[in-house]
Amino acid sequence: MPDPKPSAQPVEFAPWVDPKAAPLISFRGVTKRFGDFTAIDNLYLDIFQREFFALLGPSGCGKTTLMRMLAGFENATEGTILLEGQNIGAVPPNKRAVNMMFQSYALFPHLTVWDNIAFGLKRSDMPKDQIPARVEDMLRLVQMQKFAKRKPHQISGGQRQRVALARSLAKAPKLLLLDEPLGALDKKLREETQFELMEIQEKTGTTFVIVTHDQEEAMTVASRIAVMDHGKLIQVDTPPVIYEAPKSVYVADFLGDVTVIEGRANRVGDIYEVSWAEGQPPLRCASPLTLAPDQSCFVAVRPEKVEIHADRPEDENVLQGKIVDIGYLGNLSTYHVQLANGQIIKAQNFNTERDTRRRFTWEEDVWVNWTVRCAILLER
Amino acid sequence: MRRLLLIAIPYAWLVALFLVPFLIVVKISLSDVQLSIPPYTPTLEFSAGWTGIRDFFSQLDFENFVFLTEDSLYWKAYLSSLQIALVSTALTLMVGYPIALAMANAEQAWRPTLMMLVILPFWTSFLIRVYAWMGILSTEGFLNQFLLWTGVISEPLTILNTRVAVYIGIVYTYLPFMILPIYATLEKLDVSLLEAAEDLGCTRRQAFWLVTAPLSKPGVIAGCFLVFIPAIGEFVIPSLLGGSQTLMIGKVLWEEFFSNRDWPVASAVAVVLLLILVIPIILFQRNEQRQREAEQ
């Protein structure tokens, strides 16, 4: 019995940095073409046991295709996929210890909720008398006990999603593929289910691959996030790294809000100075990159790193502008500050005081600044 | 008012083309045979006034129906019709389902063509096609010649004028009525359901029996009724392909009507046939309705 307490995780879980760790799944130069359209393009990726791996990317970038190859519904055009070191190219879906939750749910319309969840168990070697208990467990997990007797067309979209989730979890597979599992749930239930998923994952040691359009969800649940575009992996990293140290403007822009400024970098001491517009001071940036003198580059700043002041602060990277837009989000407000040359800088402030009058208002002249370590320098 | 009109039109249609003829047939079935034109009595004469109408009703009776139960020919014919219709419906299903399944699994681009091929036989006369089967199935027919030539058999087979020929004829004629509704349900079937079944541990074959088969049930039921109902009253196929030994109620009806000129008995046969058919028709209606409710 493994220790059931999730808090008992003394060492940091990071098998991907361990060169000796054997991956559970390994994509080796996998390409998938539909006719002459390349959906997955020469992809290398290792996913480790007990990982909660999130796939993020715009619609049509190949996330579902990747999952379908793992489940066994699509064969790679080129390359191999290894599961525990075995090439699974020739293994049919019903022989893989992999279960998938379909994007369209794919619930059996002629079966009740109960029978849908029991479907996989009846096909497994689980003794018949244990099936009802397992189904009840699953129903409780997704809070669908009351609807066990209903057919899929008699329940709501979110409820269907929960049934699909329960059905894919029922067999406790080695690898669970979740294609946008929580998209149709309301925020509260979604958060509950996210923690439920993480708990299941810790309890069962199942490896999860999850597709989501919700970055917050990816940040919450994932051990690592992969950002995809046009069938390629753009970056694969842990949530903090991918958020604070994106390797490209694409990733910085895809995850969270960001202001991107284009300019030319020059090294001054151990800091880069990026000159970017006439009449504006150069932006100072700490970066591990090595750039050639006068190399064109981008400075990316997250809005929450930008401070906003009524008076000019004595600091670095200070810019003056006018507030042109305010987005009120309750706990925080986003200000769009337009500089003299037209550039918009996004700044975010916590609304720490309960005051319906805002600290800053439209058309107000303000100063923004961020520290040297807060901006991200990105190569073109 | 407009709604009433909309409802009135189909009802008027039903009354004029189904209910009125049916009532006429019922009336004839209650009459007595007579050598005259029309060949039965009584006929309603309004000139005699109220007493004429009363006379008319007093002469109607159930004699012909009693007669049907007395002569074993009739119930034997009903029974054998029922049996032939059931067997041929089952055979049509066995032939039609795989065809519908193959059509639904064919490339999207091919489906209209395949559909065309299924409907194509309707473009030639039904009679000509049945005669063609006579040419194929007779002792000197193409089938026997071919089998003799390949050496599978040494003596020609007698197929024509047996029940087998009737089965072949009915299966051939009604096959499209079986294929089309099944194809319609199979085509709508979501492929990801089969994938989900496989994902959950089913083999392809299990996935068929556990997912495809139950989900195509409405199509199968519709197809079976569309074959069974006309097959039970079938007249042309048994008389042309079934020979004299094959007893079917449609043939009996025809003979009563045209050979014996016994319209009242023929009408009684028709009324009983209709009553037998009303049961499956009601079942069919209920199936359709349930299907519609399920789709909502």
Ligand SMILES: Nc1ncnc2c1ncn2[C@@H]1O[C@H](COP(=O)(O)OP(=O)(O)OP(=O)(O)O)[C@@H](O)[C@H]1O
């Ligand atoms: N069977 C197929 N035949 C042809 N093209 C396909 C097929 N399946 C997927 N594609 C194409 O491959 C690309 C990737 O599709 P995929 O379903 O993996 O996208 P996705 O990342 O899951 O998108 P979404 O977020 O909208 O679900 C798309 O451009 C899609 O049109």
Ligand SMILES: [Mg+2]
């Ligand atoms: Mg998808």
